[in-house]
Amino acid sequence: MPDLKSLQLDLTDWTLDQEEAEAAIWIDKETDILALNLFNAQPDIPAPCNGVEGLRNHFRQLAHAHGSGIVEVDVVHIHNLACGRLIIKTPQTPSGCSYRGTILIPRENFSFVIRVQCLEHGVTGGKEVLVMMVEDSNLTIESVGEEYCEHPIFGRVLKTGEMRGWVKDPYDPQFDNIALFNLADHPKYDAQFPDHPLSRVRRKLTHIINTVHLGRDILDAAEFSN
Numbered sequence: 001m002p003d004l005k006s007l008q009l010d011l012t013d014w015t016l017d018q019e020e021a022e023a024a025i026w027i028d029k030e031t032d033i034l035a036l037n038l039f040n041a042q043p044d045i046p047a048p049c050n051g052v053e054g055l056r057n058h059f060r061q062l063a064h065a066h067g068s069g070i071v072e073v074d075v076v077h078i079h080n081l082a083c084g085r086l087i088i089k090t091p092q093t094p095s096g097c098s099y100r101g102t103i104l105i106p107r108e109n110f111s112f113v114i115r116v117q118c119l120e121h122g123v124t125g126g127k128e129v130l131v132m133m134v135e136d137s138n139l140t141i142e143s144v145g146e147e148y149c150e151h152p153i154f155g156r157v158l159k160t161g162e163m164r165g166w167v168k169d170p171y172d173p174q175f176d177n178i179a180l181f182n183l184a185d186h187p188k189y190d191a192q193f194p195d196h197p198l199s200r201v202r203r204k205l206t207h208i209i210n211t212v213h214l215g216r217d218i219l220d221a222a223e224f225s226n
Contacts, residue, residue: 004038006215007105007112009208032200033117043106047225048075049082056171060178063088069180071099071198072170079214081105081223087201089180096120097180101201103208108222114212116204118197127193131184132166 004022014026014034022038046054056073063070071087084104089097098119105112167182169175190199 001040001110002038002215002217002221004036006217007036007038007114008213008215009034009036009114010211030118030200032197032204033115034204035113035115035117037113037115038110039113040110042109043104043111043224043226045084045104045106047082047106048084048104049223049225051075055084055086059086059088060169060175064178067091069178070170071181071185076103076209078103078105078209078212079219081214081219085205085209087198087205089185089198091180092120096124097197099198099201101205103205103212105214105218106224107218108224110221111224112218114208116201116208118200118204120197127189127196128182128184131189135166135183 004024011026011034013028015028016024017027017033018025022040024036026034028034046058048055052073052075055075056070059073060070068088068090071089073084073086076083076085083106085102086104087099087101089099091097096119098117101116101118103114105114165183167176167179169179170181170185185198187202190196190202193199194203
């Protein structure tokens with residue numbers, strides 16, 4: 001069986017915080033967290049080699065059950081191995097959101113999980129306001145009466161109308177009613193907001209995928225295909 005050293009990450013700019021036999025955590029200057037775990041058991045996810053839809057449905061429901069939502073769920077190939085890549089968004093108290101990016105490397109009897117977590121700090125919602133102005137032509141307001149509601153970004157606001165088209169499932173409109181993804185979460189805005197936690201998660205996940213080294217004990221292990 002492999003061990004934690006079977007997988008090598010580029011740890012430039014990361015400082016080791018905790019290390020155990022099957023888990024390690026690093027922190028960088030932006031206080032983002034990088035975690036690596038080895039699980040010596042058959043994975044409990046849909047196999048990425050069978051396509052992306054199973055993964056998207058699995059993580060959509062799992063995230064929703066924990067008060068979170070999917071931003072992205074895709075299949076990527078690392079050293080020709082089918083792996084999962086996902087980003088989950090979770091509302092913070094009292095405002096803002098945290099973003100957790102995950103790379104899943106499943107084999108028949110074990111899996112490696114790499115996570116990057118970035119949190120919103122300070123004043124939040126600025127990106128959403130600016131993007132909302134850009135996307136104005138794609139949005140409609142439907143009146144629902146004069147009442148107050150709790151908005152995940154702007155706090156307690158007057159609910160004079162409901163904005164249609166702002167929040168949506170990134171893949172299937174059938175699930176728009178449980179989605180947390182909004183138009184400001186689209187990757188086309190990352191370059192404009194490079195310091196936003198979602199932009200950082202995407203950038204760091206991409207670097208990991210492009211630079212991670214897998215040992216022969218991972219590459220030669222039996223493929224996971226449920």
